[in-house]
Amino acid sequence: MPELPEVETIVRGLRDLIAGHKINQVWVREPKLIAFPAEDEFKRQLNGREVIALNRRGKYILINLEGGKTLVVHLRMTGKLLVKPREVDVDKHTHIIFELDNGMDLRFHNVRKFGRFYLVDTGSWQEAGGLAELGPEPLSDKFTLTELKNRIKGRKMMIKSLLLNQKFIAGLGNIYTDEALFRAGISPKRRADTLSDEELERLYRAIRRVLELGIEYGGTTFSDYLDARGKQGEFQKKLLVYRQTGENCPRCGHEIIREKIGGRSSHYCPGCQD
Numbered sequence: 001m002p003e004l005p006e007v008e009t010i011v012r013g014l015r016d017l018i019a020g021h022k023i024n025q026v027w028v029r030e031p032k033l034i035a036f037p038a039e040d041e042f043k044r045q046l047n048g049r050e051v052i053a054l055n056r057r058g059k060y061i062l063i064n065l066e067g068g069k070t071l072v073v074h075l076r077m078t079g080k081l082l083v084k085p086r087e088v089d090v091d092k093h094t095h096i097i098f099e100l101d102n103g104m105d106l107r108f109h110n111v112r113k114f115g116r117f118y119l120v121d122t123g124s125w126q127e128a129g130g131l132a133e134l135g136p137e138p139l140s141d142k143f144t145l146t147e148l149k150n151r152i153k154g155r156k157m158m159i160k161s162l163l164l165n166q167k168f169i170a171g172l173g174n175i176y177t178d179e180a181l182f183r184a185g186i187s188p189k190r191r192a193d194t195l196s197d198e199e200l201e202r203l204y205r206a207i208r209r210v211l212e213l214g215i216e217y218g219g220t221t222f223s224d225y226l227d228a229r230g231k232q233g234e235f236q237k238k239l240l241v242y243r244q245t246g247e248n249c250p251r252c253g254h255e256i257i258r259e260k261i262g263g264r265s266s267h268y269c270p271g272c273q274d
Contacts, residue, residue, distance in 0.1 A: 004171030005214025013228030022101040030095035058170030072118040072128040078224040079115035134170040160188030161262035180206040182241040
């Protein structure tokens with residue numbers, strides 16, 4: 001599933017390509033992807049609206065439209081939002097098409113059909129999946145070291161599981177959590193409330209740094225992820241532990257292992273992540 005850096009990269013690409021353009025028509029080929037409102041109302045309310053701005057919240061894409069509406073998109077496992085010339089053939093996995101006023105289409109491509117669309121009043125997120133319940137943005141100025149310490153205080157669950165909880169911090173997934181914990185030298189199996197102030201400071205800086213790098217390199221592509229122009233990310237070339245099972249740790253030389261932790265695959269170095 002695309003994580004914060006991938007979604008941020010997509011949003012930045014879409015901002016350049018579709019902001020200021022109107023949606024002339026909407027084609028829905030897979031109605032179950034429209035979570036709210038009903039399909040006919042979804043299409044009716046979108047027709048003729050101009051795209052005002054694009055933003056991101058956690059792993060959600062927010063397309064702000066004129067008239068106080070926001071199109072909220074969650075890509076889930078294999079979703080892609082691609083901007084293509086209208087004359088380009090539409091393949092079988094393209095399930096929603098937004099025809100724009102400049103001869104381009106915004107197309108939602110989703111092999112596994114897990115993505116979801118919500119059209120809501122801007123700022124009214126209760127009908128938009130889990131958007132209203134998201135924790136703080138880890139790259140925002142409001143997310144300080146003190147904020148992290150306060151949120152972790154008294155938490156007895158494993159730190160890996162806690163970081164994956166979108167209500168705790170928004171946008172982190174398996175890739176960037178594993179990478180941040182490695183850079184901080186913290187085992188994913190550590191109980192959150194056992195982390196020292198020094199370890200929490202390392203974790204705080206590692207989370208922000210790895211997300212910044214992910215954005216700088218356009219996200220991580222292993223199979224499905226592409227940006228709005230159809231380009232792959234490059235951060236997979238910079239990963240230190242994720243999907244590096246059996247390789248030597250770049251810090252201590254110990255073999256990197258993969259283990260199920262809290263029901264999720266985790267990659268870490270047992271030699272230097274305490």
